[in-house]
Amino acid sequence: MQYGVIMAGGAGTRLWPLSRGNRPKQLLPVVQGKSLLRLSYDRLRGVLPAERIFVCTGAAFGPQVLENLPELPKENLLGEPMGRDTANAVGFSAAVLRQRDKDAVAAIVTADHVIEPIENFQSALRTAFDVTDEHPNMLVTFGILPSHGHTGLGYVHRGEPLRLKRDTGTAYRVLGFKEKPDKPTADRYVESGRYYWNSGMFVWRCDTVLAELATHLPLAHRGLTRIADAWDTARRDAVLQEVYPTLPKISIDYAVMEPASQGKGRAQVAVVEMPVQWLDVGSWPALAETLRTDEHSNAVECNACVFVDSDDNIIVSEDPEHLISTIGINDMIIVHTRDATLVCPKGEAQRVKELVGKVKEKFGNKYQ
Amino acid sequence: MQYGVIMAGGAGTRLWPLSRGNRPKQLLPVVQGKSLLRLSYDRLRGVLPAERIFVCTGAAFGPQVLENLPELPKENLLGEPMGRDTANAVGFSAAVLRQRDKDAVAAIVTADHVIEPIENFQSALRTAFDVTDEHPNMLVTFGILPSHGHTGLGYVHRGEPLRLKRDTGTAYRVLGFKEKPDKPTADRYVESGRYYWNSGMFVWRCDTVLAELATHLPLAHRGLTRIADAWDTARRDAVLQEVYPTLPKISIDYAVMEPASQGKGRAQVAVVEMPVQWLDVGSWPALAETLRTDEHSNAVECNACVFVDSDDNIIVSEDPEHLISTIGINDMIIVHTRDATLVCPKGEAQRVKELVGKVKEKFGNKYQ
Secondary structure: OEEEEEEOOOOOHHHOOOOEOOEOHHHOOOEOOEOHHHHHHHHHHOOOOHHHEEEEEEHHHHHHHHHHOOOOOHHHEEEEOOOOHHHHHHHHHHHHHHHHOOOOEEEEEEOOEEEEOHHHHHHHHHHHHHHHHHOOOEEEEEEEOOOOOOOOOOEEEEEEEOOOOOOOOOEEEEEEEEOOOOHHHHHHHHHHOOEEEEEEEEEEEHHHHHHHHHHHOHHHHHHHHHHHHHHOOOOHHHHHHHHHHHOOOOOHHHHHHHHHHOOOOOOEEEEEEEOOEEEEOOOHHHHHOOOEEOOOOOEEEOOEEEEEOOEOOEEEEOOOOOEEEEEOOEOEEEEEOOOEEEEEEHHHHHHHHHHHHHHHHHHOOOOO | OEEEEEEOOOOOHHHOOOOEOOEOHHHOOOEOOEOHHHHHHHHHHOOOOHHHEEEEEEHHHHHHHHHHOOOOOHHHEEEEOOOOHHHHHHHHHHHHHHHHOOOOEEEEEEOOEEEEOHHHHHHHHHHHHHHHHHOOOEEEEEEEOOOOOOOOOOEEEEEEEOOOOOOOOOEEEEEEEEOOOOHHHHHHHHHHOOEEEEEEEEEEEHHHHHHHHHHHOHHHHHHHHHHHHHHOOOOHHHHHHHHHHHOOOOOHHHHHHHHHHOOOOOOEEEEEEEOOEEEEOOOHHHHHOOOEEOOOOOEEEOOEEEEEOOEOOEEEEOOOOOEEEEEOOEOEEEEEOOOEEEEEEHHHHHHHHHHHHHHHHHHOOOOO
């Protein structure tokens, strides 16, 4: 059976003060009143029934996830006691699904981006499921058609097309993964037409990815198997609490995908092209691209506001009664929440994380 | 007897969003936790006993004034039902004091400035009282020694020294009042050493200023006399409400001081030099000069704040729990109150009034 697992774990410091340690960005209603989690869920629902969609998140965020997605069965919440990077997050879901359904195929999707058109996402997902049907040992990743030579993303180098019996779309063998390149390299990648942005989304048979974990990261495999064995028993929480801290912290890319793409292990790697607009909303300028703009090119998510001679700003306020007013400012970010306000030029947005560190130094966890 | 009357009527739009229609700037704790009204009261208290200090303000602000000055006798509150400009505000106090004490001499002082050193203010006040003692028909104004050619203030042109028996200080006859000059003229005034900034503060016998009002503004004189006659009766409020709206709206400068300085009427005009630092705190940049500055020249009145690479800003927040954080901003004003935030460059501070007008257009009285 086919399943969907939404990864919704990140803290999203770069969207502070809206996102907080206890209010991850995926759960915030940042896109026309909808959360990224809700958008991700709705995308999956076009392909999978509700009972086969899971959410993997920090255990502490469980109640917020259920509030965001009232239709999510409580049993479909995979709560990590703590973050142990993506190898364990995806391994956790694979182990639990495999325990219930030995032929489980999982689509691992993120909730960090706005993806449009949804139809292209969904058809790529269907193609990837077809690939695992015909090639059970294939780890399928998704390649976003790059719009420009982005230096902040990883790239997937595609090789020959994969022969598929069903003519539902095209998949390619993967020649390799490339870390964040410098600008000339990134531009060369895009010009070549043979590189995709690495989406961090996957489709695979759970037994296939677990076998690779067993090969490359046996410690994690053993731990996750113990968790899966205890999952439908009274010992679930005790085992989770005991095992999770012992799992080696590593990304699935380093642990499995890269070695597999180099022929180490038994699995192979394919990429399905996903021709979508892929908006990372993990920083204020990025998020701003999803907001409505007024006639002065201000990206605005603010109920009460008055701007005088102010252009090209990003103004976000979560309190509908609080008035945000400006005179003569340009290219600024103003974010107002009930207990904190941020003012900084757009050009300094990448330093929000540094600021949050200083806030922590000065005030401890008060505004985290 | 000598009395003090503090004028505390202005709305102070330029300090929005801290000052509001129902929270005039004189009542805000803007200077090291003290209000301008409190500072003005404390200055007078060095010269006059508490029972002879009055406050003239909008009737609606009475409770706030009494909260600010718990030692003010309730009877010493002169509440105007509405603002009718300074001719009536000072005439109102003169009429009420004259009704109780036919020899009443009033010092009319403002609460718009921080004045230092206080001793120089107090000694100028004593000199002015002496002037009215020896010259009962003299309207005494105070001239601030100008520190520079300010184009936003009126100037007093001084003439010959006035002979005084008591050697407590120097007063001069006034040759004329000058409206806000252009910059070359203002500089010339300062260089000449014969011009003062017009302080808008006065000392006069109440009967003298009332006689001038009778000459130059008989309608106001008649109305104010009716109010004074009804003051210690049950009809006080009814007469106030009936008469006040009918008073002609005009400043005391236009109505009395200028004509008197030109020899029209029976009174004469003198000026007592007040060698003080005279900080108008009626705008954000001006108020900032009274605030503490941090090591990056930020003027800060904010309990919780974190600034990264931010210099020469003005940051004011009235909510001690709300965090104000900035990255890489310079020469900006950020003011945060519970229901409104203002962000604008220092250079745009004079446009706050315009902004407040736009806020009113959009939201009516909500943030006024």
